[in-house]
Amino acid sequence: MTGAEAAQVVLRLDGITKTFGALVANDNVSLALEKGEVIALLGENGAGKTTLMNILFGQYTADAGTVEVFGQRLPPGTPRAALEAGVGMVHQHFTLADNLSVLDNIVLGAERLWSARSDRRGARARVAALAERFRLRVDPDARVGALTVGERQRVEILKALYRDARILILDEPTAVLTPQETDDLFDTLRQAIAQGLSVVFISHKLHEVMSIAHRVLILRHGKLVAERQVARTNPRELASLMVGAEVTAPAVAPSEPGASILHLDAVSTPDRGSAPGLRDVTLDLRAGQIVGLAGVSGNGQAELAALIGGLCVPETGTLRLDGESPSRWTPHEAVQSGIARIPEDRHKTGTIADFTLTENAILECYRDGPFSARGWMNWRAADRFARGVIDSYDVRCPGPGTRIRLLSGGNMQKLILGRVLEPGPRIILANQPVRGLDIGAVNYVHGRLLEARARGAAILLISEDLDEIMRLSDVIHVISEGRLSPGFARGSMGAAELGVWMAGHGFDEETRHAS
């Protein structure tokens, strides 16, 4: 390496090792970031990306290894030192005060503590200049609580820039954005590197990595396993490096939809806090068809899932199963009518952490034979059922008596999958079925859903990942503020067109046409 090149290194991690108990989160990881460069840290969930960045930012202390920023070694475990050295981090989960204005949030913590006078005019001018320079459109006087997720992220980035960050770390920044917002973010990042900033971009979405990064570092099980120039690699290679094996996504064969099984007719539900309820939603789920529901989270997906899952009933409108409106509608009735429900949050609603696999496997059917009779549990039958699920759904675990909290997300999801698919459901409600799973598990879950479709199940797939929706769905609806778009047949709409609907446009025109 020549001297000129060496001078450009702004950030250097050397031999970082971090263990949590028996788990090695980072194993001797070294990397260097150059000025004006975007590197992507690519890896599956649990590969150690976030841990590494938390060490860099001083939130964790490494067991071994050093962090150097602009040639200066950072003292371990002090986020303040990292901030002062010019490192800015935008977390996956934002750290903003909802009740304060954008300007207050940006300035918060950057002002001197004992200064009597706060220079708000100066701060406002600086924020405006930064927003202009990096194309971060946001109203400085808006309350953060009223902003969209994309806007909040801009506030986070502004916050980092306001503190003179020269190195930006973005942890899964696109997970919550619409395709347009993602484009805007990338636009901002290109501005940033053009002006000499450097960016570490953490992701597991391959096409994003390909479009924004210069260099990709692949982490697997805490180890840095490969490094590639983006210009000289392809998504396929990255995927197999990430997983450590060749991956093939299940093929989606065309299908012929059958009869309507579940029908929602002009259903509305009340708003819940800031989350909009459903507004006049009409939806048809047919046998042998996957209906995809695209949309930015918090636009009524949870309400629709709750409705079909039996957790709430329509305020107006009707829900029909095989043309009939059920007299009682509870989770129990939903399960009994053959609806398999894959919940959005497998930790909070899908499983009971301290229950064993057996206890979790029978959570929805413990009242039925053979698992219980006249109030007495039949644990032998329950164990048998759990063993069956473990075997046929490839749940990696020590045994059915293991507490489910000890399983990885993917194995937990496989158990849930087995629990709901084993009875042979007619309807499958898959709410974010692959969120947080690694590629192997994602393909497994998708394969199972496609199998169920071939068997004639009606499937509703709710996801924030547009790629997933577009790949699997026979019909796509977009949900925005509780309203449902018309159904678009497979291939009739591109991501950009769907993005327009996701942003809430298109619905108005439709009502105008109707009137």
Next chain:
Amino acid sequence: MRLEPIANPSMARTLVPPAAALVATVVIASLLAMVAGGNPFRVLGLIIEGAVGSRFALLETLNRATPLIFTGLAVAVAFRAKLWNIGAEAQLYAGAVMAVVLGTGALAWPAFALLPTMAAAAMLAGAVILLVPALLKTRLGVDEVVTTLLFNFIFLLFVSYLLEGPMKDPMGMGWPKSPRLIAEARLPRIVDGLRLHWGFGLALIAAGVVWVINTRTTLGYEMRAVGQNAEAARFAGIPVGRVIVKTALLSGGLAALAGFSEVSGLKGSLTLDLSPGFGYSGIIVAMLALLNPLGVVAAALFVAGIFVGADSMSRAVGVPTYLADIMLATALLLMVLAILLTRFRILRE
């Protein structure tokens, strides 16, 4: 500092912290005994001797453990379902009142019919008392900690009214006490001539029954599911509200058996000092037992032993019996910490 869960705790990790907690409790109690002017070794020796040192001491400890097993079970059942029943004291008195209502001559039945009726009626009364807070919780979201706790005071005042008024013993020389139970309404002694009544046997049976309910029945499964993750339970179709109500009925009934057993087995009549806080001590018992019904029996014996031992120690050397309360409070706090240490590792970050 951060806590990191331990996936598979080793044998040492499960056993050492609780043992250390017990040792620390003894050390702290010794220091306090010294402050109170006693020789710590002698004080501790006397407590142990007073608890288990003689046949009389041992029977006294078993007698004292009896109501604690019932209230401990009541709390363990409720807490397992995250129903925070702090009202075992009121439920205990409700059971006692029922025993007096039926056992002072109102029913002239033979013992084999009268005693089960009294026990059942007592359970019903305790169940009803906890039913109201449970319904307020499930229907209106009223915090049951507040309602059950405050109802203890209301019910104790109600008992006071009964003992000064409608239930006052006309032969009681003006003392606020109920008439004595008739002979058929008294729980017999387990062995003739020894001061241990069948209430203790009933408590052991109750512990076994609760254990069977917890591990073998759908209700036990539902109660555990609701307690550990109500949201997941509701999602899976478990009727959370109904389970909480059933839990309340069981818990209130168990606490009421303590009152029945004390009146019918030990005291023979109802006075306002029937329970020196058995309802509250039941919380300590249940927590020390980690809400395990069989553990409740052991924990109740431990707690009763300390109370009884401290009483006798206090008579001998003049160190106040409050030492018992402090020892139990220390034991509870340290045990909670110890349990944390068996399941988590503390990391300095």
